[in-house]
Amino acid sequence: MAMTIDDQLREILSSALGGHASMSATELAQTALRVAVLRDDPLAESWLRLELDGVSRSGPKSPEIAQCHSRLAALVGTAEARVQISAVVEALIARRSAPLNGDDSVQGQSIGELESLYLATREIHDDPITPGMTPIDTGLASINRDKTRATTTPLLMQQGLIIQRIRQAAYAYLVRVESEIVRGQLVPDTIAQGRAFVEASLATRAPDALEALASAQDRLAQGDRESLSHAATSCRRAIKALADALYPPSEPIIDDEGITRVMDDEHYRNRLVEYVRSNRGKSTHADLLASNIAVLGTRLKSLDDLASKGVHSEVPTSEADACVTWTYMLAADLLRVDKETSGHETQEATPGGS
Incomplete structure (x- = not known):
């Protein structure tokens, strides 16, 4: 017998919440998006697509997100939809704002790009000093490494903080959906x-x-x-x-x-x-x-x-x-x-x- 959507959701939630510690932030957000789509939750779908696709400076104008907003307006009315969309956009901006050296700009990359950037920065930060060099060369390399780490350490903290916030938001959504389903609330x-x-x-x-x-x-x-x-x-x-x-x-x-x-x-x-x-x-x-x-x-x-x-x-x-x-x-x-x-x-x- 074919699985119902409710059965699919329970299976996805059980797997994700049981193994979330080993999942990347991208994988967790992708799972949350799948749950939002299966559940016909246009508000959650819109912010999760923004997290996964990145935030364009020209605004969220992708056809998928525009359709989410249109569906939400049909469900709750235009005025209420604007209030709800504004709230999730403000929350998304807050997650992606991590001031660095006085710069309070929003990091608009996709979560996948942010994770790749974090790994690349980590690799530069952890780059070891080549063994077997002369004492003078080793000393110069040590000075250069310290300068590099002085630059990359704040970047790692900024990138890691944003990734963790997005990860927590996706995880919290999955937990909330599971709680609603357990209580018998099968639709958002x-x-x-x-x-x-x-x-x-x-x-x-x-x-x-x-x-x-x-x-x-x-x-x-x-x-x-x-x-x-x-x-x-x-x-x-x-x-x-x-x-x-x-x-x-x-x-x-x-x-x-x-x-x-x-x-x-x-x-x-x-x-x-x-x-x-x-x-x-x-x-x-x-x-x-x-x-x-x-x-x-x-x-x-x-x-x-x-x-x-x-x-x-x-x-x-x-x-x-x-x-x-x-x-x-x-x-x-x-x-x-x-x-x-x-x-x-x-x-x-x-x-x-x-």
Whole structure:
């Protein structure tokens, strides 16, 4: 039987936390990133990618990190996302700030580069005096070595401190995730908050979509082959019901590229893409999604293909779980646009709140 994502997480955490002492900081951060991705934790994923990729002076603009920020905004709202992103960026800057000779600049290298630099500096620092030289040459070599060590010792302390801070941050994240899973919290707070927002919004805007998502969740929990297939098809029903509520079937339209797009009942993916496109300039979140409309179309197709598997073949647990999670994520994205453009106020629920 295929492992569930929960099983995978427990296995990864057990291995990493049991053997962390022998892992490099890079390996520990890579493991933490894998956990964040499996857990759909966009906030942790964003700062761990920065640690592993390095901090660009022009800012964190990689497509992966931009997508993390967009997902976080869909889950918790733009304002709250900015607060959370600001907090993790400030923490990252603090980890990478180690003043040396009055220089308080941030070390922006990737953690792998920092570790390589540390090893190279250590090699220079520990370079021994060549044996067999004359007393005068040995004395001069000793003086030069002392000068070199006077320079490299502070560098080693600075580099080692930064590496240790990053290592501790990755380790602390793994410990926190393990603690949450042991307590039965299988998803991060951001995911729980996002799902609460989606469910509250769908109750008003698209009750049929909410019913389909609830059915998908129930089927996923049952876990047998037939239930997993039904979970996937329920996700497809939820997506279509949301499309019907946000952009009902209509006459064909001509898009920005001059291509005629069918907007009938069957082509609900077209309708959702056009819904986002038509709300550019009216919604911050629509602008975010529309900035890469091709990615949105690909997401819709991939999710639709995954959901459609339930009709034709056996669906593995991991795929059914991913299908439900990404249906929630897609709904959150679209419902944020709806909230900003239609004035549909939905009280933001907090995990565990009433």
